[in-house]
Amino acid sequence: MTVHPPVVGHCDELLEALGAFRASAHVTQRWGDRLAAVLSGGGRLLAAGNGGSAAQAQHLTAELVGRYRDDRPPFSAIALHADTSSTTAIANDYGVDEVFARQVRAHGREGDVLMLLSTSGASANLLSAADSARAAGVRVWALTGCAPNPLMAGSDESLCVEAPSTATVQEIHLVAVHMICAAFDAALERGARGAQGAGRGAGSARGAGRGAGSARGAGRAAQRKRR
Numbered sequence: 001m002t003v004h005p006p007v008v009g010h011c012d013e014l015l016e017a018l019g020a021f022r023a024s025a026h027v028t029q030r031w032g033d034r035l036a037a038v039l040s041g042g043g044r045l046l047a048a049g050n051g052g053s054a055a056q057a058q059h060l061t062a063e064l065v066g067r068y069r070d071d072r073p074p075f076s077a078i079a080l081h082a083d084t085s086s087t088t089a090i091a092n093d094y095g096v097d098e099v100f101a102r103q104v105r106a107h108g109r110e111g112d113v114l115m116l117l118s119t120s121g122a123s124a125n126l127l128s129a130a131d132s133a134r135a136a137g138v139r140v141w142a143l144t145g146c147a148p149n150p151l152m153a154g155s156d157e158s159l160c161v162e163a164p165s166t167a168t169v170q171e172i173h174l175v176a177v178h179m180i181c182a183a184f185d186a187a188l189e190r191g192a193r194g195a196q197g198a199g200r201g202a203g204s205a206r207g208a209g210r211g212a213g214s215a216r217g218a219g220r221a222a223q224r225k226r227r
Helices: 008-040 052-065 084-094 101-107 124-135 166-226
Strands: 045-049 077-079 113-118 139-144 157-160
Touching: 008 045, 008 113, 008 157, 008 166, 045 052, 045 101, 045 124, 052 077, 052 113, 052 166, 084 101, 101 124, 113 124, 124 139
Parallel strands: 045 077, 045 113, 113 139, 139 157
Antiparallel strands: none
């Protein structure tokens, strides 16, 4: 991996990492599609991270509860670290490693998705959350830094960013968040078009049925006239 000079070299490092990450676009596409199916079916996304990764996780939930680009209905997405009363109470009573795991057990339901973001992939509280999620039947996705790492191993699926600095990993994570949101919105749009097409098809079938009924009525009338 190339070692870049400071300041302007940061741009070069980001370009290099982004070029490599582009090959992972199919994963963000799959996650966006799956998330659209889960959330439109009444499921929920839980997300968590520490520090800058907490901000990225909250960015994702904000895009889903609010909107990414175009107007659409809101969907259930909770950034676990954003509930400061719960996180501080849990940390005080049960320890820092439980701050997310206990919330997962409270909010997660089978079929939901837990997104965990970590540049190191080694945060103990995220590893505990992943364990609790899998035990509850919640699917775990991880956005991490360089592979291999413990969080990658403890998740159902992972997307790892190969970059030498924490800052660049976090920047690529934001790109991934936006790619997931774009795929999510596209999947919803495809579903809406499919539902509209099915509705039109059902209407045509009902119309055809009414037409067939009218034809049968005309045929019976003609038979009575001949008799």
